[in-house]
Amino acid sequence: xxxxxxxxxxxxxxxxxxxxxxxxxxxxxxxxxxxxxxxxxxxxxxxxxxxxxxxxxxxxxxxxxxxxxxxxxxxxxxxxxxxxxxxxxxxxxxxxxxxxxxxxxxxxxxxxxxxxxxxxxxxxxxxxxxxxxxxxxxxxxxxxxxxxxxxxxxxxxxxxxxxxxxxxxxxxxxxxxxxxxxxxxxxxxxxxxxxxxxxxxxxxxxxxxxxxxxxxxxxxxxxxxxxxxxxxxxxxxxxxxxxxxxxxxxxxxxxxxxxxxxxxxxxxxxxxxxxxxxxxxxxxxxxxxxxxxxxxxxxxxxxxxxxxxxxxxxxxxxxxxxxxxxxxxxxxxxxxxxxxxxxxxxxxxxxxxxxxxxxxxxxxxxxxxxxxxxxxxxxx
Amino acid sequence: xxxxxxxxxxxxxxxxxxxxxxxxxxxxxxxxxxxxxxxxxxxxxxxxxxxxxxxxxxxxxxxxxxxxxxxxxxxxxxxxxxxxxxxxxxxxxxxxxxxxxxxxxxxxxxxxxxxxxxxxxxxxxxxxxxxxxxxxxxxxxxxxxxxxxxxxxxxxxxxxxxxxxxxxxxxxxxxxxxxxxxxxxxxxxxxxxxxxxxxxxxxxxxxxxxxxxxxxxxxxxxxxxxxxxxxxxxxxxxxxxxxxxxxxxxxxxxxxxxxxxxxxxxxxxxxxxxxxxxxxxxxxxxxxxxxxxxxxxxxxxxxxxxxxxxxxxxxxxxxxxxxxxxxxxxxxxxxxxxxxxxxxxxxxxxxxxxxxxxxxxxxxxxxxxxxxxxxxxxxxxxxxxxxxxxxxx
Numbered sequence: 019x020x021x022x023x024x025x026x027x028x029x030x031x032x033x034x035x036x037x038x039x040x041x042x043x044x045x046x047x048x049x050x051x052x053x054x055x056x057x058x059x060x061x062x063x064x065x066x067x068x069x070x071x072x073x074x075x076x077x078x079x080x081x082x083x084x085x086x087x088x089x090x091x092x093x094x095x096x097x098x099x100x101x102x103x104x105x106x107x108x109x110x111x112x113x114x115x116x117x118x119x120x121x122x123x124x125x126x127x128x129x130x131x132x133x134x135x136x137x138x139x140x141x142x143x144x145x146x147x148x149x150x151x152x153x154x155x156x157x158x159x160x161x162x163x164x165x166x167x168x169x170x171x172x173x174x175x176x177x178x179x180x181x182x183x184x185x186x187x188x189x190x191x192x193x194x195x196x197x198x199x200x201x202x203x204x205x206x207x208x209x210x211x212x213x214x215x216x217x218x219x220x221x222x223x224x225x226x227x228x229x230x231x232x233x234x235x236x237x238x239x240x241x242x243x244x245x246x247x248x249x250x251x252x253x254x255x256x257x258x259x260x261x262x263x264x265x266x267x268x269x270x271x272x273x274x275x276x277x278x279x280x281x282x283x284x285x286x287x288x289x290x291x292x293x294x295x296x297x298x299x300x301x302x303x304x305x306x307x308x309x310x311x312x313x314x315x316x317x318x319x320x321x322x323x324x325x326x327x328x329x330x331x332x333x334x335x336x337x338x339x340x341x342x343x344x345x346x347x348x349x350x351x352x353x354x355x356x357x358x359x360x361x362x363x364x365x366x367x368x369x370x371x372x373x374x375x376x377x378x379x380x381x382x383x384x385x386x387x388x389x390x391x392x393x394x395x396x397x398x
Numbered sequence: 399x400x401x402x403x404x405x406x407x408x409x410x411x412x413x414x415x416x417x418x419x420x421x422x423x424x425x426x427x428x429x430x431x432x433x434x435x436x437x438x439x440x441x442x443x444x445x446x447x448x449x450x451x452x453x454x455x456x457x458x459x460x461x462x463x464x465x466x467x468x469x470x471x472x473x474x475x476x477x478x479x480x481x482x483x484x485x486x487x488x489x490x491x492x493x494x495x496x497x498x499x500x501x502x503x504x505x506x507x508x509x510x511x512x513x514x515x516x517x518x519x520x521x522x523x524x525x526x527x528x529x530x531x532x533x534x535x536x537x538x539x540x541x542x543x544x545x546x547x548x549x550x551x552x553x554x555x556x557x558x559x560x561x562x563x564x565x566x567x568x569x570x571x572x573x574x575x576x577x578x579x580x581x582x583x584x585x586x587x588x589x590x591x592x593x594x595x596x597x598x599x600x601x602x603x604x605x606x607x608x609x610x611x612x613x614x615x616x617x618x619x620x621x622x623x624x625x626x627x628x629x630x631x632x633x634x635x636x637x638x639x640x641x642x643x644x645x646x647x648x649x650x651x652x653x654x655x656x657x658x659x660x661x662x663x664x665x666x667x668x669x670x671x672x673x674x675x676x677x678x679x680x681x682x683x684x685x686x687x688x689x690x691x692x693x694x695x696x697x698x699x700x701x702x703x704x705x706x707x708x709x710x711x712x713x714x715x716x717x718x719x720x721x722x723x724x725x726x727x728x729x730x731x732x733x734x735x736x737x738x739x740x741x742x743x744x745x746x747x748x749x750x751x752x753x754x755x756x757x758x759x760x761x762x763x764x765x766x767x768x769x770x771x772x773x774x775x776x777x778x779x780x781x782x783x784x785x786x787x788x789x790x791x
Contacts, residue, residue: 034648038694038697050705053705056723057723063718064718077680084605086632108574108745109752126567127566127567130402132566132568133567134567134569134570135567135569137569138574139574140572140574140575140745141575141577142745143712143715143740144556144584145713145714145715146715147573150461157571158569162567165566166566169566171565172510172546174512174539174540176429176506176545178514178515178535178538179515179518180517180519182519182521182527183488183520183521185524187528188521188524188527188528193522215619226639286641296418300416300604300693300696301416301419303600303693303697303700304416304422304600305418305422305702307598307700307703308422308597311595311704312433312434315585316434316437319523319745320523320525321438321443321525322523325440325443325444327439327440328435329436330433330434347523348489348522352489358490
């Protein structure tokens with residue numbers, strides 16, 4: 019037990035003495051989570067600029083324009099009488115959609131000649147185009163229904179009611195929020211632990227460790243305990259962000275904590291492997307940082323994992339983020355329980371066992387083979 | 399000129415020393431771009447699992463179920479006959495939607511009593527939820543129109559006249575630029591250039607800090623070749639811009655492999671990418687002079703590069719973000735480039751249409767160059783100052 023505390027004290031000194039670790043840990047987990055929360059503050063897209071080409075200039079076309087302006091997702095930036103240069107405005111001014119009201123619109127509606135309203139939606143960005151599509155369909159559909167009823171047409175044969183479950187407002191912040199916290203935790207904790215082990219290799223302090231204990235298990239737990247404790251602190255900060263950004267909190271707290279715990283544990287061992295293999299702090303930073311984004315994309319958080327082609331699936335499965343985020347989302351959004359996410363839990367446990375055994379074996383090898391070697395004397 | 403060539407060679411030799419950096423800079427962008435391409439390989443979500451609860455069991459409800467399963471976005475995995483335990487089923491079977499056809503659906507339609515079909519969408523993932531929602535809506539609208547037309551036809555109305563009978567006017571919605579809402583076209587180009595931007599910052603982070611670390615930032619080392627800050631900056635960034643252009647070429651081959659339509663004006667894209675690479679490598683060099691330790695420089699640059707993609711507005715629109723974040727995004731070299739990338743690659747913009755963004759890029763290049771020049775000259779003066787002679791004792 020004494021050696022264990024000695025190791026923790028040593029690790030704490032190393033951590034506080036290294037400003038890179040400190041800034042990474044505090045800046046990474048505290049500030050970045052805040053930054054990402056801010057990006058999606060509004061959660062939904064509002065006031066997308068559109069153009070209305072009103073060739074009719076009638077009371078009915080004015081009603082349609084009013085309705086479009088009243089919709090919170092849309093705002094009319096230009097009203098023109100002719101369909102000139104609209105294509106160009108899509109590109110130069112970032113117009114999201116153009117609504118073309120034909121000549122004789124009102125007249126045709128009244129005599130039952132069924133005119134056509136054309137809308138062109140800029141689909142270059144699928145997020146804003148999705149919101150625009152929905153808003154335009156709703157607004158034009160409403161006017162259509164009103165006019166159909168007024169002109170004595172039969173209403174639809176049956177009605178479809180759509181209920182959006184789990185994220186009723188299609189709030190984008192609610193959707194991406196847990197995944198950003200997860201990916202920030204993953205990158206910060208993995209890199210910090212990798213840096214800690216890499217600096218032992220770089221400064222050739224492994225013999226010091228071997229002198230305290232040659233048992234790789236004791237060394238591993240001695241070095242990792244501090245980071246586990248700090249990871250818990252980071253999770254507490256993240257929990258406070260749930261309240262700060264007014265996000266819903268998981269219903270089954272104990273289940274969620276288990277999933278988070280497995281995730282953090284697997285991460286620490288993965289970081290330990292990277293640190294022991296790269297042996298240099300600079301190389302750790304250079305290599306690990308670029309892995310983060312593809313790990314996020316292939317995890318199946320937004321684009322479903324089962325629709326990835328196999329090379330992307332293989333890449334995703336390597337990272338603890340994939341089973342964590344898919345399982346945690348069921349717990350958080352669907353209010354599910356552990357029974358609903360069995361396959362992700364199994365994957366988490368497999369990752370944990372695999373990475374911890376590999377990490378401890380590598381450490382055992384390094385402790386044996388490096389501690390025996392004398393420290394090379396620097397040439398003067 | 400000879401000196402310049404020699405210095406570029408020296409730079410490349412130093413780059414080659416760090417094998418991890420070589421892998422990260424030359425191999426990883428292409429490998430990761432391939433992996434990301436495979437993520438969105440299908441481009442569209444297909445065969446999303448849905449469940450139909452058919453409480454009616456009639457020919458009409460069977461037609462509706464068939465229409466739903468014919469839609470290639472949807473896949474009817476389960477058919478139930480009662481609405482018990484639907485909440486649980488949705489989670490357990492990972493259903494994206496549940497459609498409930500009510501009891502006496504056909505009968506009510508026949509006597510004009512407007513039955514209601516309920517559709518529950520799983521919005522945990524807004525992407526799949528939205529796709530399933532529009533597919534189901536489309537199927538329902540088609541069936542609705544079909545029923546109405548048949549009804550009107552039975553009343554001896556010709557089809558052509560009947561078509562204009564059930565709606566006051568018709569609404570056509572055209573999706574421009576990415577007509578099939580393909581996710582590969584939408585996200586992949588931005589993601590791969592974000593990676594290139596990141597590795598370029600990493601590579602240039604070492605440019606001057608390596609000289610500090612090797613103790614060659616002095617008259618005997620680097621300055622024995624040239625003392626012009628301008629030449630030194632050029633020497634430090636040219637090799638990396640050249641190598642990054644190789645990756646750029648690899649991206650083009652990859653985009654052909656993933657069958658992404660080629661840009662209409664590749665010259666605009668080429669120019670814009672050159673400006674992005676220049677300003678990014680200048681930013682990296684600036685950090686590298688400011689922080690004498692390579693590790694510090696890399697760390698600072700990574701903290702800029704990691705959120706760059708999300709901040710750029712490539713997926714979540716920039717004008718929906720708080721003003722402060724928009725200002726931060728504007729000084730990152732990736733931001734204007736990604737905007738040009740989307741306009742030229744997807745929307746076929748020409749050079750005049752993206753001119754304001756090109757000016758934005760030029761300003762970034764000028765500002766980063768000036769800052770680098772000033773800081774480098776200051777550090778050079780310090781390094782070249784003759785050491786005060788220590789009086790012999």
